[in-house]
Amino acid sequence: MTASNSHITILTLDVTGLNAPSKRYRLANWIKSKDPSVCCIQETHLMYKDTHRLKIKGWRNNYQANGKKKKKAGVVILVSDETNFKPTKIKKDKEVHYTMVKGSIQQEELTILNIYAPNTGAPRFIKQVLRDLQRDLGHHTIIKGEFNAPLSILHRPMRQKIIKNIQDLNSALDQADLIDIYRTLHPKSTEYTFFSAPHRT
Numbered sequence: 001m002t003a004s005n006s007h008i009t010i011l012t013l014d015v016t017g018l019n020a021p022s023k024r025y026r027l028a029n030w031i032k033s034k035d036p037s038v039c040c041i042q043e044t045h046l047m048y049k050d051t052h053r054l055k056i057k058g059w060r061n062n063y064q065a066n067g068k069k070k071k072k073a074g075v076v077i078l079v080s081d082e083t084n085f086k087p088t089k090i091k092k093d094k095e096v097h098y099t100m101v102k103g104s105i106q107q108e109e110l111t112i113l114n115i116y117a118p119n120t121g122a123p124r125f126i127k128q129v130l131r132d133l134q135r136d137l138g139h140h141t142i143i144k145g146e147f148n149a150p151l152s153i154l155h156r157p158m159r160q161k162i163i164k165n166i167q168d169l170n171s172a173l174d175q176a177d178l179i180d181i182y183r184t185l186h187p188k189s190t191e192y193t194f195f196s197a198p199h200r201t
Helices: 021-034 046-053 120-132 162-176 182-187
Strands: 010-014 038-042 062-063 076-080 085-091 100-107 108-116 141-146
Touching: 010 021, 010 108, 010 141, 021 038, 038 108, 038 141, 062 085, 062 100, 076 100, 076 108, 108 120, 120 162
Parallel strands: 010 038, 108 141
Antiparallel strands: 038 076, 062 076, 085 100, 100 108
């Protein structure tokens, strides 16, 4: 992205661990080939002491939430040097399931929240994150990540509890004045959805 562009591209990727050097190398090459403005990565499984391992040339703006004692969860927001992002606030949770960075790109305020929700209790977790960060989420907020919970039913049979969780989660998103852009543009598509049989989500 050059300074004259008025848009940004944001990619998200669940990597299921970045401890192997070969996997970090492939990720770096993939990011460079796609050349997004921002890349949100979930499930890094890196520890706090390993923060230096995820370095990509041209991506010095690196906002990570990594575990202190265990290799679990972990999220990162990478911002391209070409984006000219100026951070003003960074927040992470202790359980390393989200990182939020607030700042400006081309004099436009922007908040980016990258979430990796736990496999169980994901809707409750996401609602709590939205409540905890409500003062930081403004008109220009982008939430990316792995919710581990559907936001729509999409014609598949579901238990009543899951349907209630979907409704509760969508209600929380509505209260925060957030919309699912992908679902708005593609209301019937299942192309970028995944059904987990063990979790029935």
